Amino acid sequence: MNIKLIPDERISGLFHINDYKLRKARNGYYYIILFLTMEDNIIRGYIWEDHSGALKTLYETDLVVIDGKVKELYEQCVIIINSITPFKKDRVDVKDKFDRLIILLNSIENRYLKTLTGLFLDDHDFLKKFIEYPAGLHIHHNRYGGLLEHTVGVMHQSYLNHRIYKDVFDKDLLLAGAFLHDVGKVAELSQADKCSYTTEGRLLGHINLGLMMVDDRISQIDGFPDELKLSIRHMIASHHGKINGSDVAPKTPEAILLHRMDGLDITMDKIRTQRCNGWSAYDEVLKTEVYFG
Numbered sequence: 001m002n003i004k005l006i007p008d009e010r011i012s013g014l015f016h017i018n019d020y021k022l023r024k025a026r027n028g029y030y031y032i033i034l035f036l037t038m039e040d041n042i043i044r045g046y047i048w049e050d051h052s053g054a055l056k057t058l059y060e061t062d063l064v065v066i067d068g069k070v071k072e073l074y075e076q077c078v079i080i081i082n083s084i085t086p087f088k089k090d091r092v093d094v095k096d097k098f099d100r101l102i103i104l105l106n107s108i109e110n111r112y113l114k115t116l117t118g119l120f121l122d123d124h125d126f127l128k129k130f131i132e133y134p135a136g137l138h139i140h141h142n143r144y145g146g147l148l149e150h151t152v153g154v155m156h157q158s159y160l161n162h163r164i165y166k167d168v169f170d171k172d173l174l175l176a177g178a179f180l181h182d183v184g185k186v187a188e189l190s191q192a193d194k195c196s197y198t199t200e201g202r203l204l205g206h207i208n209l210g211l212m213m214v215d216d217r218i219s220q221i222d223g224f225p226d227e228l229k230l231s232i233r234h235m236i237a238s239h240h241g242k243i244n245g246s247d248v249a250p251k252t253p254e255a256i257l258l259h260r261m262d263g264l265d266i267t268m269d270k271i272r273t274q275r276c277n278g279w280s281a282y283d284e285v286l287k288t289e290v291y292f293g
C-alpha cells in the first residue's frame, strides 16, 4: 500500500526508523535526517529543532509515532517532523480502558451475545493483541493500546446514545457490535511492534477478517439465532459506511449509530492529536484545519 503524501498537509503515523543521521547545514546549525518506513513506503523525514529530545527517542527505539507536515524538497515529498514519540511511551492507560471494556460488556444481558463476546475475552492470544495493538498505522489511534482505546470509545458513545434514545436501539446488540466492529484488526496488523500489515490483512482487510472471526465463534454456540447473526454481521460489514469502503451502507438502527460513533471517535482522536497554538495544519481526515485559539 502506498501512503499519499500531499505537500502542506499534516501527517501523523506510526513509522519504523531504518536509519538516521545528524547533519550540519551550511548555516552551521545541526539537523537530523531520518529514513522511515511504513508498510512498503520509504520516506525521508527532517527534524530541524529539538535534537536532544529527538536523539534520545532515537537511541531508545526504532518504532515511533511521528507528527509533521509534508513538504516538497528537490521534487520529492518529505516530512518536516514536529514531534517524535516512542510508540510505547504514548501508551494508553490499558488497565483503565480494559476495566471500562469489562463493565460495558457485563451490561449485555442477551445470553447469545454474552457468550459470543465471552469467547473473544477467553481467547488469550486474541486478547493480548487486542489490548496492545494500535487501531491502525496511519489514520487514527496509532499508539500502543490504540485499538482497545478506540473500541471502548465507540462502545461508550454507543451506550450513552442508547441511554438517550432508549426506544430506538437494542442496547445489547449495540454494545456487542461496537465491541466486535474492529476485531479483524488483530489479524490485519502484524504484531504491535512491527510497522506493517499481514498478508491476509492486505488481501482481505479487517472487515472481512472480522466477519470470519465472528462467524467462527458463532459456529461454536448452539442455537445462535440466525436473525441475530445477520444483525451482528451487518454492523461489522457496514461500519465504515459506503463512502469509506464498506460494501453496504448501514441499514439498521444499531448499524447506523455504530457507523456514526466510529466516525466520531476517530474525529475526536484527530482533534486531540492536532492540538497546537492557533491553527493546525490541514488534516486529511477532518478535511479542514482546526483553530485552537
Ligand SMILES: [Fe+2]
Residues within 6 Å of the ligand: 181, 182, 206, 239, 240
Ligand atoms: Fe474499521
Ligand SMILES: [Fe+2]
Residues within 6 Å of the ligand: 150, 181, 182, 262
Ligand atoms: Fe473503528
